[in-house]
Amino acid sequence: MDIDELKGRLGTELWAVEFEIEKGLVRRFVQAVDDPNPRWQVTAPPTLVLTVGIDQIQQWQASVSPSATLLHGGTELECYQPVKVGDVIRASVAVAGVRERPGKMGRMLFITLETSYTNQRQEAVARSRQLVMSY
Amino acid sequence: MAEQVYFEDITEGGEIDPLAKLPTTRQLVMWAGASGDYNPIHYDKDYALGRGLSGVVVPGQLVCAFLGQMVTDWMGERGTLKKLSCSYKGMNYPGEAITCKGKVLKKLVADGEHCVECNIWAENARGEKTVTGSAVVILPARS
Numbered sequence: 001m002d003i004d005e006l007k008g009r010l011g012t013e014l015w016a017v018e019f020e021i022e023k024g025l026v027r028r029f030v031q032a033v034d035d036p037n038p039r040w041q042v043t044a045p046p047t048l049v050l051t052v053g054i055d056q057i058q059q060w061q062a063s064v065s066p067s068a069t070l071l072h073g074g075t076e077l078e079c080y081q082p083v084k085v086g087d088v089i090r091a092s093v094a095v096a097g098v099r100e101r102p103g104k105m106g107r108m109l110f111i112t113l114e115t116s117y118t119n120q121r122q123e124a125v126a127r128s129r130q131l132v133m134s135y
Numbered sequence: 136m137a138e139q140v141y142f143e144d145i146t147e148g149g150e151i152d153p154l155a156k157l158p159t160t161r162q163l164v165m166w167a168g169a170s171g172d173y174n175p176i177h178y179d180k181d182y183a184l185g186r187g188l189s190g191v192v193v194p195g196q197l198v199c200a201f202l203g204q205m206v207t208d209w210m211g212e213r214g215t216l217k218k219l220s221c222s223y224k225g226m227n228y229p230g231e232a233i234t235c236k237g238k239v240l241k242k243l244v245a246d247g248e249h250c251v252e253c254n255i256w257a258e259n260a261r262g263e264k265t266v267t268g269s270a271v272v273i274l275p276a277r278s
Contacts, residue, residue, distance in 0.1 A: 025169070032165035033197065034156070035204040039212060046216045047203040050196060051170035058174060069186040070174055072195040075268075076220040105187055 006064070006098045006111070014060065014113075016092040017053040023085050044083040049117050049126050050075060052091045057113060057132065065109055065134035073110065073131035080124050088120040096129060105135045139211040142242065142249035142276040151237030151253060154205040158193050160229045166197045188226065195223035198233065198257050198266045205235040206255065206270045213275040217250070221268035225259070232260045237270070249276045 019025075021044050029048050030040045037045075061070050083089060097112035110133050117126040163177050172194055175182040183191045199221040207216055227233055237255040244250070250273055257266040 028165070028169040029200075032162065032169040033200045033204060034162070035200070035207075037204070037207060039207070045200065045203060045207065046219065047196070047200040050199070051172070053171075054196075055171040055173060058172070069176065071176075072223055074220070074222040075196060075199050076218075078218050079216055082215075 003098055003100060003109070006095055010095055010097070012094055014093050014095060015056065016090055017056055018088060018090045019052045021048070021083055021085055021087045021089060026085055042085055044085065044087075046077065046079050046082075046126075049083055049089060049091070050077060050128055050130075052089055052117065053093065053115070057093065057130070061111070061132055061134060064111070068109075068134035069105070071133040071135070073133050074129075075131075076129040078127045080126060083117075083119070083125050087125075089125065090118050092116045092118075103135055108133055108135045139213055140209065140274060142251070142274040143278070145239055145242055145251055145274065147239050147241060149239045151205060151209045151239070151255070153237075154201060154208065154235040156201050156233040156235065157231075158197065158227070158229050158233065160191065163191065163193065163197075163229055166194060170194070170196065172196065190228055193227035193229060193233070195221065195266065198223070198227060198235075199268075201233065202235050202237075202255050202257060202266065202268060202270070205237060206253070206272060209237070210272045210274060215273040216270065217273060218271040219255075219268065220270075221255075221266050223266055225263060225265035227257070227259055227265050233265070234258045240269070248273045 096114040099110045113130045115128045237253045241252040253270045256264045
């Protein structure tokens with residue numbers, strides 16, 4: 001996919017993934033962060049949804065910029081309601097912006113991906129914007 | 136856990152209790168497994184060096200989770216996190232201290248909700264801000 005093709009697809013869903021917020025997943029997340037808040041026994045930490053489908057994002061980014069180094073520029077998260085352990089979250093990913101800029105390591109590509117997260121009741125639970133860069 | 140903080144207790148310019156972290160390579164491996172972020176710059180030193188980095192780097196999103204932890208610890212059980220944003224400005228390396236900090240920017244009541252807007256950031260051991268961002272939380276009110 002080249003930059004013009006990406007620009008032509010702004011706002012349309014690229015793909016969606018579905019994830020069950022399993023107890024073990026939440027436990028591994030809070031252990032990795034070292035966040036022992038007892039609240040996370042029933043509710044997922046708000047930043048956990050950001051990892052839903054992160055692997056797919058990177059594989060896609062690698063397909064757009066083959067053999068490039070992938071970096072993360074920024075994250076914006078908006079939470080509408082808490083994600084509970086046991087919820088099934090659907091993450092729908094779209095391109096919200098694309099730009100190119102020369103950098104010290106060569107051409108740098110900046111892509112903003114917007115993800116909408118809904119639960120098993122089709123309720124919106126969160127929305128995120130991730131700025132990903134490759135060079 | 137600290138005592139519940141109320142909207143009335145907050146003053147603009149007040150500080151959020153800082154959170155100290157010391158990420159290790161082990162923690163980075165745990166994070167890769169938990170998050171599904173398998174970017175080799177976070178675990179393969181040779182790869183990272185070949186890409187112009189000084190070594191493996193701490194994932195920005197892990198620092199974002201640290202900042203989220205600082206905010207959710209501070210807002211207490213009855214607080215709600217509405218927004219969190221992070222800009223990854225500089226690299227953090229495993230074995231180096233990270234301190235998460237925050238300051239209350241503004242408090243306001245909107246749609247009957249008691250909102251507090253904060254600036255948040257992460258500093259490395261040299262006091263450089265490697266991640267900067269903001270957070271909006273809703274706190275319970277006494278009245």
